[in-house]
Amino acid sequence: MKLICIGRNYTEHIKELENEKPTDPVVFLKPDTAILLKKQPFFIPDFSNDVHHEVEILVKINKVGKYIAKKFAHKYYDEIGLGIDFTARDLQKQLKDKGLPWEKAKGFDGAAVIGEWMSVKEIEDVNAIKFSLKKNENIVQLGNTSHMLWKIDELIEYVSKYFTLKIGDIIFTGTPAGVGKVIANDKLKGFIEDKEMFSITVK
Ligand code: ZN
Numbered sequence: 430m431k432l433i434c435i436g437r438n439y440t441e442h443i444k445e446l447e448n449e450k451p452t453d454p455v456v457f458l459k460p461d462t463a464i465l466l467k468k469q470p471f472f473i474p475d476f477s478n479d480v481h482h483e484v485e486i487l488v489k490i491n492k493v494g495k496y497i498a499k500k501f502a503h504k505y506y507d508e509i510g511l512g513i514d515f516t517a518r519d520l521q522k523q524l525k526d527k528g529l530p531w532e533k534a535k536g537f538d539g540a541a542v543i544g545e546w547m548s549v550k551e552i553e554d555v556n557a558i559k560f561s562l563k564k565n566e567n568i569v570q571l572g573n574t575s576h577m578l579w580k581i582d583e584l585i586e587y588v589s590k591y592f593t594l595k596i597g598d599i600i601f602t603g604t605p606a607g608v609g610k611v612i613a614n615d616k617l618k619g620f621i622e623d624k625e626m627f628s629i630t631v632k
Contacts, residue, residue: 438603483604544627572605
């Protein structure tokens with residue numbers, strides 16, 4: 430399976446990193462070895478002094494598809510989740526400045542937190558999901574999928590032009606504003622509405 434990640438999908442986050450607003454979705458992949466195993470702490474890798482949390486809505490693909498039209502995209506997922514796209518911001522900046530791929534900064538072991546899943550049936554409108562991240566009991570990121578530049582079904586249409594989507598593939602749909610550094614002993618908890626979707630400790 431593959432983890433397909435979208436960058437720069439919320440305007441306020443584009444501003445905070447002083448990035449340009451893209452004309453197409455920014456797409457990158459993480460290897461499956463990036464998945465943080467359930468109940469494990471997240472270990473800050475020794476090659477970074479500035480690992481950031483990026484809380485993101487996740488979409489789990491349940492059917493094989495390529496060139497999926499937006500109007501059929503909803504048939505390709507029936508579960509929504511919440512996760513973190515951990516990013517070694519210092520390393521990412523170095524790579525970006527040189528025009529090199531980001532993978533080392535985004536795809537390292539443990540860099541993909543995947544929380545619990547909920548059925549799409551439990552969600553009133555996938556384009557109006559409220560989600561948040563608490564760090565040590567303070568809300569640090571607050572998002573709503575209504576603010577996405579490209580909505581879930583548009584992302585499926587777009588990425589499936591390039592990659593065949595397979596059962597179990599997961600799309601990380603981009604982070605809202607409020608990304609920030611994590612340090613040892615931080616506790617991160619993610620929520621969709623009031624429902625806790627993950628809880629992890631940083632080491
Ligand atoms: Zn991200």
